[in-house]
Structure formats: C-alpha cells, structure tokens
Amino acid sequence: MKCRRCKEPAQVALPSHNTAFCPDCFFLFYLRQIERAVKDHAMLVPEDRVLVALSGGKDSLALMVALAELGYDVTGLHISLGIPGSSDEARRIVTEFCAQRGFALEIVDTPALGLAIPEVKARLRRPICAVCGKIKRHYFNLAAIEGGYSVLATGHNLDDETARLFANTIRWDPDYLAGQGPSLPAAGGFPRKVKPLYRLGEYENACFAFLKGLTYATTPCPYSQGASFTGHKALLETLELRSPGAKIAFYDGFLARGRPAFEARCAAASRPLVPCARCGAPTNESPCGVCRIRALLAETPDAV
Amino acid sequence: MITVVREPEGREQTFEHVHTVHKLLNKLGARPGAVLVIRGAELLTQDRRIEDGELIIVRKVRSSG
Ligand code: SF4
Ligand SMILES: [Zn+2]
Numbered sequence: 246m247k248c249r250r251c252k253e254p255a256q257v258a259l260p261s262h263n264t265a266f267c268p269d270c271f272f273l274f275y276l277r278q279i280e281r282a283v284k285d286h287a288m289l290v291p292e293d294r295v296l297v298a299l300s301g302g303k304d305s306l307a308l309m310v311a312l313a314e315l316g317y318d319v320t321g322l323h324i325s326l327g328i329p330g331s332s333d334e335a336r337r338i339v340t341e342f343c344a345q346r347g348f349a350l351e352i353v354d355t356p357a358l359g360l361a362i363p364e365v366k367a368r369l370r371r372p373i374c375a376v377c378g379k380i381k382r383h384y385f386n387l388a389a390i391e392g393g394y395s396v397l398a399t400g401h402n403l404d405d406e407t408a409r410l411f412a413n414t415i416r417w418d419p420d421y422l423a424g425q426g427p428s429l430p431a432a433g434g435f436p437r438k439v440k441p442l443y444r445l446g447e448y449e450n451a452c453f454a455f456l457k458g459l460t461y462a463t464t465p466c467p468y469s470q471g472a473s474f475t476g477h478k479a480l481l482e483t484l485e486l487r488s489p490g491a492k493i494a495f496y497d498g499f500l501a502r503g504r505p506a507f508e509a510r511c512a513a514a515s516r517p518l519v520p521c522a523r524c525g526a527p528t529n530e531s532p533c534g535v536c537r538i539r540a541l542l543a544e545t546p547d548a549v
Numbered sequence: 550m551i552t553v554v555r556e557p558e559g560r561e562q563t564f565e566h567v568h569t570v571h572k573l574l575n576k577l578g579a580r581p582g583a584v585l586v587i588r589g590a591e592l593l594t595q596d597r598r599i600e601d602g603e604l605i606i607v608r609k610v611r612s613s614g
C-alpha cells in the first residue's frame with residue numbers, strides 16, 4: 246500500500262476515508278481533521294487559554310500534542326481518582342509526559358478531597374461510572390473556572406461520540422440529544438467545552454500516539470466493565486465495516502439535522518443554574534451533586 | 550517462525566508459515582482497525598510481508614476506563 250499523498254510506503258490505512266498515508270502525511274491529515282472540527286464548530290480561537298483533560302490514555306495525550314502543534318496555549322489537567330491498579334499508572338504517565346514535553350500540568354487528587362472512587366463505590370448504590378464521570382466533570386469545571394481558562398478540551402473521539410449518540414438515540418432521550426455535541430458554549434458559569442478529536446476514531450488516535458512516540462496508559466480501570474458503551478461501539482464497528490464512513494455520517498447528520506429539533510424542544514424546559522453554596526460550581530440545585538456526595542461520605546464513614 | 554506479543558496483555562505467541570499481516574490478523578481473529586501491528590518503529594498495513602525471526606507487536610486499539 247502506498248501513501249496517497251507522496252507514494253512512500255503507507256503505514257496507516259483508513260478505509261473510512263478510502264485512503265492510506267505514510268507517517269508524515271498522516272500527521273498532516275490528522276491535524277487537518279482537528280482544524281476542520283475546530284472551524285466547523287467554532288471550538289477555539291488563537292487567544293484561548295485551553296485546559297486539556299489528560300487521563301493518560303492515547304486520546305488525551307494525542308490531543309495535547311496536536312493542539313500544541315497547532316499553536317494553541319495548552320495546560321494539562323489530570324484528575325487522580327485513587328483507583329487501585331490504574332490511577333497511579335495514569336498519574337505517572339501524565340506527569341512524565343508533561344515534564345518531557347514541557348507542558349504545564351495541574352493535578353486534582355480526589356482522595357485528598359474526600360472522594361476516593363473505591364470509597365464512593367462502596368457507599369453509593371449507583372453505577373460507579375456515572376458518579377465517577379460526574380465527579381470528573383465537576384473538577385474539570387472548577388479547575389477551568391478557578392484557573393481562568395476560557396475553554397476545556399477533552400479527548401473524546403469519533404467512537405466515543407457515535408456510541409453515546411447511538412445510546413441516546415435508542416432511548417430517545419431528548420435532554421441528552423439536545424445537549425450532545427462536539428462544542429458546548431460557555432453557559433451559566435461553565436467554561437466552553439470542546440472535543441477537537443470528534444472526527445478521528447480510536448484507530449487514528451492510536452496510530453498518532455504510536456507514531457509520535459507517546460507512552461500512554463493501557464491498564465484498564467477495574468470498574469470499567471460495561472463502561473464507555475463497549476457494546477454500542479462493537480455494533481457501530483460492524484456498520485462501519487460494511488459501509489465505511491457511516492460513523493461520521495451518522496454524527497455529522499445528527500448535528501446538522503437532528504440536534505436542532507431537540508434543542509428547540511428542551512430550551513423551553515431548562516432550569517436556570519445557580520452557584521453551589523459550598524463550592525461555587527454552577528448547579529441546578531445547591532448544594533451541587535458532588536458536594537452532596539462528599540457530605541454523605543464524611544457523615545457516614547462506616548455505612549455500607 | 551514469527552513471534553507475536555499481544556498488548557496490553559503481554560501474551561507471547563509464535564506462528565509458522567504466516568508471511569503477511571493479513572494472514573496474521575486472520576489467525577488472531579483481529580479486525581485491521583481494531584489493532585496496531587507494530588514492527589520496531591513502524592506500523593504495518595495488511596498487505597505488508599513479515600519474515601521469519603521477526604518480532605511483531607499486536608496492540609489493541611480500544612481503551613477502557
Ligand atoms: S471506568 Fe468508570 S470508574 Fe473507572 S475511571 Fe472510568 S468512569 Fe471512573
Ligand atoms: Zn506520504
């Protein structure tokens with residue numbers, strides 16, 4: 246297989262785009278997909294101070310490298326969750342990555358805030374990933390607000406986004422469908438949130454991370470069974486195999502023709518945000534959900 | 550004989566008479582877009598030849614958690 250652009254041996258084959266690239270031409274392709282996402286959805290302007298959520302996985306590290314190469318002012322944010330077996334590795338990888346490449350890094354340590362995920366899991370009878378996701382979003386928001394960042398970028402990729410859209414669609418969840426997208430404007434005290442990798446699949450991100458020599462975390466979270474829509478991803482993969490390009494068409498079509506209808510429907514019903522009396526985060530109801538979980542854990546240390 | 554290391558598990562396997570990436574992936578039951586096929590610093594597309602004595606890393610692309 247030859248690179249479509251320069252005819253050197255290809256290293257990355259992309260059936261969804263009916264093409265293949267050598268490493269250098271693949272880097273160009275990769276950055277162009279990000280530039281297109283940024284432009285189509287008004288994600289970033291050159292003056293932005295961008296806080297990049299770094300989990301230590303391939304997507305977030307690739308995102309950081311790519312945004313820096315595109316000239317954006319980026320700072321990393323890592324949320325350390327206290328999960329045995331995966332959190333220490335993730336933290337070490339993110340710390341080394343930022344040190345080696347000269348990126349500024351902020352770390353939020355949730356166990357120090359009374360929110361070690363294993364304890365949260367033991368005390369709450371709710372699916373841990375939903376709660377963990379809420380806690381991470383909460384501290385992303387707070388760090389962005391407190392640090393004066395104009396935008397928060399996450400490494401969600403095309404597979405994450407289409408799987409979530411598919412899940413929201415088969416449940417016909419109007420609120421989630423109204424709120425899903427690669428760029429959410431700043432609102433009610435929350436920073437703007439963007440997903441510049443939304444046009445790039447996991448395979449493209451893994452290729453980019455490998456070819457850029459990135460060491461990324463691969464130890465799965467011990468609670469990850471059923472997380473990140475594994476089953477939905479497999480179904481969409483089958484669809485993509487039969488008709489290459491189906492995933493991006495599904496997602497772009499939703500943004501152009503589906504979401505506006507749900508937005509119009511939900512705008513009327515949305516509740517105003519107020520600052521949480523305890524932590525200041527914007528919330529529908531004070532104290533916010535995370536402050537309520539913290540209080541619960543602090544009050545009932547031995548409860549199960 | 551080629552040696553294959555599966556990642557992230559770290560499991561090692563050896564194969565005789567497997568001389569293209571395409572054949573290797575078929576043996577492993579892996580879809581091309583689901584794994585990186587790594588030889589040294591290089592990624593191998595499905596049509597590439599692999600030779601006896603080579604070490605190939607087959608790294609799962611999907612992250613979890
Ligand atoms: S898999 Fe679930 S519990 Fe583990 S880090 Fe992800 S969201 Fe949190
Ligand atoms: Zn090329």
Ligand SMILES: [Zn+2]
Nearest residue numbers: 521524533536
């Ligand atoms: Zn709060």
